[in-house]
Amino acid sequence: MGRTGREGGGGLFQRRSPEERVVALAGNPNVGKSTLFNLLTNLRQHTGNWPGKTVSAAWGRYTRRGKEYILVDLPGAYSLAARSAEEEAARDFLCFGGADGAVVVCDATCLARNMDLLLQVLELQPRTVVCVNLMDEARRKGIQVDTAALSAALGVPVVGTSAGRSEGVERLMEQVASVLDASDPPAPFRPAYPPPIEAAVEALAGTLEEALRGRLPARWTALRLLEGDEGLTASMEAYLGEPLSKERAVAEAREALAREGIGTEALQEAVAATLVWSGAEIADRAVTVEESAAAGRDRRLDRLFTSRRTGIPILLLLLCLILWITIVGANLPSAVLNGLFSRLGEGLSALLTGLGAPEWLHGILMEGAYRVLSWVVAVMLPPMAIFFPLFTLLEDFGYLPRVAFLLDHPLQKAGACGKQALTMAMGFGCNAAGVVGCRIIDSPRERLLAVLTNQFSPCNGRFPLLIALLSMFLAGDGGPGSALLAAAGLTGLILLGAGAALGTSRLLSSTLLKGVPSSFALELPPYRPPRVGQVLARSFLDRTLFVLGRAVTVAAPAGAVIWLFGNVQMEGVSLLSRCAALLDPFARALGLDGAILMAFLLGLPANEIVLPILLMGYLSSGTLAEAGSLAELREVLTANGWTWLTAACTALFSLMHWPCATTCLTIGRETGSLKWTLLAIAIPTAAGMAACGALAAAARALGLA
Numbered sequence: 001m002g003r004t005g006r007e008g009g010g011g012l013f014q015r016r017s018p019e020e021r022v023v024a025l026a027g028n029p030n031v032g033k034s035t036l037f038n039l040l041t042n043l044r045q046h047t048g049n050w051p052g053k054t055v056s057a058a059w060g061r062y063t064r065r066g067k068e069y070i071l072v073d074l075p076g077a078y079s080l081a082a083r084s085a086e087e088e089a090a091r092d093f094l095c096f097g098g099a100d101g102a103v104v105v106c107d108a109t110c111l112a113r114n115m116d117l118l119l120q121v122l123e124l125q126p127r128t129v130v131c132v133n134l135m136d137e138a139r140r141k142g143i144q145v146d147t148a149a150l151s152a153a154l155g156v157p158v159v160g161t162s163a164g165r166s167e168g169v170e171r172l173m174e175q176v177a178s179v180l181d182a183s184d185p186p187a188p189f190r191p192a193y194p195p196p197i198e199a200a201v202e203a204l205a206g207t208l209e210e211a212l213r214g215r216l217p218a219r220w221t222a223l224r225l226l227e228g229d230e231g232l233t234a235s236m237e238a239y240l241g242e243p244l245s246k247e248r249a250v251a252e253a254r255e256a257l258a259r260e261g262i263g264t265e266a267l268q269e270a271v272a273a274t275l276v277w278s279g280a281e282i283a284d285r286a287v288t289v290e291e292s293a294a295a296g297r298d299r300r301l302d303r304l305f306t307s308r309r310t311g312i313p314i315l316l317l318l319l320c321l322i323l324w325i326t327i328v329g330a331n332l333p334s335a336v337l338n339g340l341f342s343r344l345g346e347g348l349s350a351l352l353t354g355l356g357a358p359e360w361l362h363g364i365l366m367e368g369a370y371r372v373l374s375w376v377v378a379v380m381l382p383p384m385a386i387f388f389p390l391f392t393l394l395e396d397f398g399y400l401p402r403v404a405f406l407l408d409h410p411l412q413k414a415g416a417c418g419k420q421a422l423t424m425a426m427g428f429g430c431n432a433a434g435v436v437g438c439r440i441i442d443s444p445r446e447r448l449l450a451v452l453t454n455q456f457s458p459c460n461g462r463f464p465l466l467i468a469l470l471s472m473f474l475a476g477d478g479g480p481g482s483a484l485l486a487a488a489g490l491t492g493l494i495l496l497g498a499g500a501a502l503g504t505s506r507l508l509s510s511t512l513l514k515g516v517p518s519s520f521a522l523e524l525p526p527y528r529p530p531r532v533g534q535v536l537a538r539s540f541l542d543r544t545l546f547v548l549g550r551a552v553t554v555a556a557p558a559g560a561v562i563w564l565f566g567n568v569q570m571e572g573v574s575l576l577s578r579c580a581a582l583l584d585p586f587a588r589a590l591g592l593d594g595a596i597l598m599a600f601l602l603g604l605p606a607n608e609i610v611l612p613i614l615l616m617g618y619l620s621s622g623t624l625a626e627a628g629s630l631a632e633l634r635e636v637l638t639a640n641g642w643t644w645l646t647a648a649c650t651a652l653f654s655l656m657h658w659p660c661a662t663t664c665l666t667i668g669r670e671t672g673s674l675k676w677t678l679l680a681i682a683i684p685t686a687a688g689m690a691a692c693g694a695l696a697a698a699a700r701a702l703g704l705a
Helices: 033-040 085-096 108-124 135-140 147-154 169-181 195-212 218-227 230-240 247-259 264-286 293-306 308-354 359-397 400-413 420-429 431-440 444-456 463-475 482-509 532-567 575-589 594-602 607-619 630-639 644-655 661-671 674-701
Strands: 021-027 046-049 056-064 067-073 101-107 128-133 143-145 158-160 287-289
Touching: 021 033, 021 085, 021 108, 021 169, 033 056, 033 067, 033 101, 033 169, 056 169, 085 108, 085 230, 085 431, 101 108, 101 169, 108 128, 108 135, 108 143, 108 147, 108 218, 108 264, 128 147, 128 169, 135 143, 147 158, 147 264, 158 169, 195 218, 195 247, 195 264, 218 230, 218 247, 218 264, 264 287, 293 308, 293 400, 308 359, 308 400, 308 463, 308 482, 359 420, 359 532, 359 607, 400 420, 400 482, 420 431, 420 444, 420 482, 431 444, 431 661, 444 482, 444 661, 444 674, 463 482, 463 607, 463 630, 463 644, 482 644, 482 674, 532 575, 532 594, 532 607, 575 594, 575 607, 594 607, 594 644, 607 630, 644 674, 661 674
Parallel strands: 021 067, 021 101, 101 128, 128 158
Antiparallel strands: 046 056, 056 067, 143 287
């Protein structure tokens, strides 16, 4: 039985007793670590942040042989050389996290690529069990892994598994229990570095034994000191509680290496090369490959999905299809939720009236806070519950890394990182989720670029307004084909937003955020049949409810403020109308009107309520109004002076304007900077105003409006 919990004290977790064992779960990205973790903790993965780092962490408990184990799912890493925050978190936990043992998960379909990380973990933690996962996929591709030969070469237990089918997991955990119960740890394989390096390491390690007292491996520590990683050295000294620099011993070892022509950079290259070649040699002895139909299928799919000639059209068609499914599929559940909230609201309203609540309190609570809250949930939940699983299915299938590969070139030209393609796609579901997703980008400069431009991806909170405008002014009658036309139009707007993101990235990377685009290792995982049950659970719990929870926290108080704007009057005119009148001259220059601009301002808490606020202003109702049918809505808009230009400028401004309150809060948390948060608000707003102003001026100059 697995159990999960949240961190306690100031660390990631707390042991319930000294006998409780801690097992680190390490591996490259896309090797099935999370699947294995979910199996052992009964799919109740709990996430948080590593102390001091914006890196997601998960841990849980399971029982074996009557003993309690804490399983810590380390971030996916290719190396412990810590080229990213994720790799740094993984390395630091293995060094200082108090792990009693480790499980390194490897991909049976490409074992050699996983060996670099595995050999580094073995240097740190001898009580390690190797899990060669995805054995079923390897068999389909004609790949055979001799786990006995691999175990003999590595000197530690090796177990083949297919975690997606729950195969081999019991044997794996039995081996973990045996390794941790053994009085002596295994004697794992030790890479043989060039003789001068071995001599320097041995000499330095001897001087470190007394200070380390077994808390860190002396050989590994000596290598790190010779490599000159000052940040890691400081972390080791903080962990040990005493200076570890051994400046004289380190200097002598470096002088000995220098006499052999090996400087710090050459040392790092030699260590990395030794690990790669040693790992490749071991993998070659344990793996045999025969050509299979599955391998040929993957190559054919890659030619289709990653070619610019076919990949871009397929990407656009898939995007349009997902948007169409989201638009059509969200209508019925939104209507059902709206009806449920309406009936619940009637009951609550009657209760307040029966309790003798004053009219103003009833208005603030029911017509303000409750109505906005219910509107946000009814409008936001269904499309998220459709979009996020579809997005996650593509991710599980292995398609999204191909999208990143496809868009890497234009993003590099804009001075950004190819991984930004994934965060932009996440922004279609929710910009707050897209901003959090920017953690996958290693470079701080490029991460900031992605955060500052994520607002150009229209989230599903903006879909209702955009879809309504496109259906009324593009699709026309709102008939059966209107959803397809709206999806096509929305795809066009998304392309426009992507172009704005690229242009803004290029401008920022040549001004405020100058720098050369970094290179990164983009793994193209094998295509896999999506695990539908896990996808639905993960997307709903980890994404949909997470984002919805943040939106709900700001919706209710915002509703109260909106009600006050609509009902507090000065000389017989509501504050909403007065503010709209003040904004009207400026808004007209942008092709909008004061009521539209005021609706966007009051819609800061959640984009979903922009349209109801706009109707409240036009109808002078004092409460958020139902949109009604598209035909009725169009009559209201045209009666208030709307033309095709008003609709186009409103759609443009919806595409490019300030982030919602939830996203602003998320940007503040992720960047830790008021400056970058304000800039993230100002950039899309300035772009939207410039685009609307240019379109309005051009249309008027040409006599089209």
